[in-house]
Every structure is written in C-alpha cells, then in structure tokens.
Amino acid sequence: NAGVTQTPKFQVLKTGQSMTLQCAQDMNHEYMSWYRQDPGMGLRLIHYSVGAGITDQGEVPNGYNVSRSTTEDFPLRLLSAAPSQTSVYFCASSRHGTSGRGEQYFGPGTRLTVT
Amino acid sequence: GDSVTQMEGPVTLSEEAFLTINCTYTATGYPSLFWYVQYPGEGLQLLLKATKADDKGSNKGFEATYRKETTSFHLEKGSVQVSDSAVYFCALSAAANAGGTSYGKLTFGQGTILTVHP
Numbered sequence A: 001n002a003g004v005t006q007t008p009k010f011q012v013l014k015t016g017q018s019m020t021l022q023c024a025q026d027m028n029h030e031y032m033s034w035y036r037q038d039p040g041m042g043l044r045l046i047h048y049s050v051g052a053g054i055t056d057q058g059e060v061p062n063g064y065n066v067s068r069s070t071t072e073d074f075p076l077r078l079l080s081a082a083p084s085q086t087s088v089y090f091c092a093s094s095r096h097g098t099s100g101r102g103e104q105y106f107g108p109g110t111r112l113t114v115t
Numbered sequence B: 001g002d003s004v005t006q007m008e009g010p011v012t013l014s015e016e017a018f019l020t021i022n023c024t025y026t027a028t029g030y031p032s033l034f035w036y037v038q039y040p041g042e043g044l045q046l047l048l049k050a051t052k053a054d055d056k057g058s059n060k061g062f063e064a065t066y067r068k069e070t071t072s073f074h075l076e077k078g079s080v081q082v083s084d085s086a087v088y089f090c091a092l093s094a095a096a097n098a099g100g101t102s103y104g105k106l107t108f109g110q111g112t113i114l115t116v117h118p
Helices: none
Strands: A004-007 A010-013 A019-025 A031-037 A043-051 A054-057 A064-066 A076-078 A087-094 A110-114 B003-006 B011-014 B019-021 B023-026 B032-038 B044-050 B056-059 B062-065 B075-077 B086-093 B106-108 B112-117
Touching: A004 A087, A010 A019, A019 A031, A019 A087, A031 B106, A043 A064, A043 B106, B003 B086, B003 B106, B011 B019, B019 B112, B023 B032, B023 B086, B032 B062, B044 B062
Parallel strands: A010 A110, B011 B112
Antiparallel strands: A004 A019, A019 A076, A031 A043, A031 A087, A043 A054, A064 A076, A087 A110, B003 B023, B019 B075, B032 B044, B032 B086, B044 B056, B056 B062, B062 B075, B086 B106, B086 B112
C-alpha cells in the first residue's frame, strides 16, 4: 500500500517557468489537499478537493491551479513561478473529509526552489 | 477565523527529561484537535488526536488532553528519547457544524522544533 505519493522530491525552477507537482493516493480517499510549509509559519492550505470534479481555494491559492479528474490524483500547477513560491509542498488525503474527524495522510513532500 | 498558537521554540532537552509543548486554539464550536510529528526529511504523520472536550489522546508515550475551558491541547511526555527529535505541529479541524466550507481542513500552528541530546 503506497499511501500518498508525490513527485518530484526536489525541483529548481527559474522565475516565470511553469510546472506541475504530482500527487496520488491509493486509499480511495474523497478529500485531498495541498499545503505549503515555510519556516516559522507551519503549513498553510493552498487548495483542496472533496471529490472528483470539485475543488476550492484554501488560505494561499494565488499563483496555483488544481484540478481533480479522478479520485486518485490531485496535481498542483504553478502557472508562472516566483521566488515567493520557494517552499516545501505537501499533499494530503483523508477519508472523513466532510466531518473534520478524520486523520489526514501526508505525502513525503516536494522541495521547490525558484531562482 | 480559526487559529492555533504553539509555544515558541526550539526546545532542547536531555534524554529522559519531561516534555511539555503548549498549544492553544481559537475556533467556533467543538473542533477536533491533533498533534502531528515531522521527522527530518519526511512528511507529517499523525501522533495523536482528540475529538471532544476532556478526551485524552495518547500514542508512543505522548499525551494531550482537550481542554475546552482553556482552549488548550498541550503535548506532554514523561521521558523523552533521542529518537523523539522532530518538529511537532498542533492542528485543528473545524467542527462539522461550522459551515459548508469546513470540509476537514486543517489549521496548523507554526511548529516546535524538539532536539533531545543523549
């Protein structure tokens, strides 16, 4: 059972480039989300999805795009990378998305540097 | 909006010392409360949780009690080990009746770095 997987583990981009961070889960979880982790700020929610075809914005959505065409996959797109997007990105999934009672399972993270 | 405040870090302890990491929260209704741990180079993993007032979550010798009256969820361990060195995050998930946009979203504290020396 792979759980939540993320690719790539590391990425360096130049300002203005675009890329997609991949996230997949094999637990049939309805709820998936993307967070960014910055020093001294904990994790902040970027976008989330409560099921295939349904996405919504989190706390810091600007500069990011998401889609959810299948239950398993939830890619995060950076449209035009900026140095302020240098961060560690975590994908998470949960079975009890609508109740707030469920444990969220996190992927190993993608460390992104924008120069 | 919802918020979580953790004690300032980093925390440095000797092996077998007592650990407390303070966490307080602001939220509507009765949120679920969590402690997550992040070991070096890894993603976050759930350490323990409590879903209603006065519940005590426990795991691997760590404990935390959901205190509604003080809006707190402090993490404690009686005797820490070197292997407990990690970053600890307190988090909450909004109550089910907090509104349609609450769908399991986690609000995190800023994290506390714990280093345990032999």
